[in-house]
Amino acid sequence: MRRSGTRIEDYDEIAGARRAATLATYGxxxxxxxxxxxxxxxxxxxxxxxxxxxxxxxxxxxxxDRLDSLRTSFDAWRELTLGADHPTTSA
Numbered sequence: 001m002r003r004s005g006t007r008i009e010d011y012d013e014i015a016g017a018r019r020a021a022t023l024a025t026y027g028x029x030x031x032x033x034x035x036x037x038x039x040x041x042x043x044x045x046x047x048x049x050x051x052x053x054x055x056x057x058x059x060x061x062x063x064x065d066r067l068d069s070l071r072t073s074f075d076a077w078r079e080l081t082l083g084a085d086h087p088t089t090s091a
Contacts, residue, residue, distance in 0.1 A: 031056040 003019070036055045043049045054063040074081070 030058055 008015075039053070039055055043053055052063070054060045
């Protein structure tokens with residue numbers, strides 16, 4: 001990881017803590033860039049590629065949580081949503 005050689009003491013309280021946290025995890029982040037690239041290439045060659053492709057466990061979990069949230073919201077507002085259609089009439 002590249003860092004500036006200049007350290008400003010006034011920022012140590014905030015930037016210093018961030019720097020320490022970054023250094024503690026550097027090189028141990030989840031995800032593999034080469035594996036992600038392979039997945040992207042596979043998708044580009046697919047006959048029917050997905051509209052969205054969360055890469056990695058964290059991205060997948062975030063996407064699943066978002067889908068669950070959307071489903072809950074849609075279900076809660078179903079009646080109002082469907083009520084926006086023109087009323088059906090039988091002749």
